Amino acid sequence: QVALLDIDICGPSIPKMMGLEGEQVHQSGSGWSPVYVEENLGVMSVGFLLSSPDDAVIWRGPKKNGLIKQFLRDVDWGEIDYLIVDTPPGTSDEHLSVVQYLSAAHIDGAVIITTPQEVSLQDVRKEISFCRKVKLPIIGVVENMSGFICPKCKKESQIFPPTTGGAEKMCQNLNVSLLGKVPLDPQIGKSCDRGQSFLSEAPESPATSSYRNIIQRIQEYCDQHHFQEEKII
Template sequence: MEESQEAQPVGDVPEGANQHCPGTGAEEAGKAAACAGCPNQQICATAPKGPDPDLAAIAQRLQAVKHIVLVLSGKGGVGKSTFAAQLAWHLAHQDKQVGLLDIDICGPSMPRLMGLEGEEIHQSASGWSPVYVDDRLGVMSIGFMLPNPDDAVVWRGPRKNSLIKQFLKDVDWGELDYLVVDSPPGTSDEHISAVQFLKAAHVDGAIVLTTPQEVSLMDVRKELSFCHKVGLNVLGVVENMAELQVPLSSVRFSHQPTHSARTTTATSAASVFPNGETNSHACEEGSGAAESGGEDVTVRVLEALQQLFPGPLLLSTDMFHTGSGGGGEAMARTMGVPFLGRVPFDPSLGRAAEEGRSAAPERADADGGAGVGAGVGAGHEGGAAGIREKQKAEGLSPGPASLLRIFDKIVSAVEKSNCR
């Protein structure tokens, strides 16, 4: 039997309202069973009913936007905002006019992710002007309105919903090919309001981010159920941080001396350079091999591996135990939604996010090809640092390459949605 859809509030939900509030615009406002004992019951019961005039204003404002895509996640910390930022960068690099709207009111991160910290919103006769990265990519976030980026936004639901409505109604985006909306994690009141506000604007659908472990998939199933209940099309699921996957040239090898108290054999360890520093720098700073007393043998190991396996090499290892859940792909199949692909945990993506830039500024071979891990064994002038520079020059690392494949699928799915 098909699951019955839960009624969604009509109009605003007053502060302090009971659970299952029908909304101030509903015919049963103040009269429904859920209204019993609510401090707003009398006001809602006597208030005039009718369609929210702001919904028509939102539809009017967004009529020049061809495609609207929401980016959702069931849980925080899965890379949703980074994904939304990189999607916006990618679309802009395809000569599309793009808007990026951050409706994560209590956790705005787009000013940092887009390299726009310290910028402010300007108002004109036509409305609020987005903050532009360049002439193809504009951004709007409450982060631009905070006097101090460390200030907490301590707002209840109605006030957050009011700002989301104002963003949709008053921001002058102009003509856009894509509006990418970065939502807060979970299935909160803001999600219900955003879907309601955007209903007349014809949203193409949502992309849902997850990580492979079951604790994340549990919440994503709820997110997908939410999309079903509110009639929001799911463009697909993306599994982020699927595995650690880096070119071997980004790895440091150290040879640990044998120690009779611990082991009778020498061991070797590999650790990833999250900031791309050289091996000599790590030794000088007292990290890694130098700190543990091991000998840095990176260049010798890379040269030996190249003798055995000519060509690019990639280091891969699982990041999470998927348990019985089977990961994002199995979950998407069970839930009957498209699976768009996996994005490995790649330090280059983290660096791009921290530096507020695109991880793939140039359109490269999305299949990775020779670019993935290139440089190992192709000459070792300059040691491991030289190998790393050659890899960077010849192609994208695995994370950005995976993103490009997924972004192409998203564009294809949006173009087939025919919402406009």
């Protein structure tokens, strides 16, 4: 059982990417019900509370924090194995709130996404510094948009060149795991726009095997983490 919580309050893209646009959240006796993509995958996002996908949520921090608290407290997630929280970029309200509200529940860790350029790595170093300051373990870093293979001539281009060594070098320097690199594939954007699973749509893509490896590494990390926690208890 997997739950996906979108806390990008002002730019919620999860409903569209999961093919759930137009869905509404239902109120049940035990709280808000998530919207289900499949039986084992429930989703919650501010997108489900808007009357149109173009509606802007023009809220300052405190209102955003209030909704995040409601999402964590008032949603009837049921029994779940994983709660995945998608955050906007930055080190501000959303990040502080989710870490604070979940502190008693012990977050397994953060997965940090970057692209190969130094301009992005610089932001990601700030995220890593954030995690260390708030004592949030880092599961690892994913490098997205890691090169593009031209569908016509099959030659690879670095569209976002890793001028300072990309995520690999940064992870070595900061002693953080690199979970994998996902190459650019135009089908990824198409699948997101259509709300379809890229993994089922393009099972043969090198990006799919990269995603699968990354998922496996995250699962292994969490399994090990839980095993250690049980030992401690």
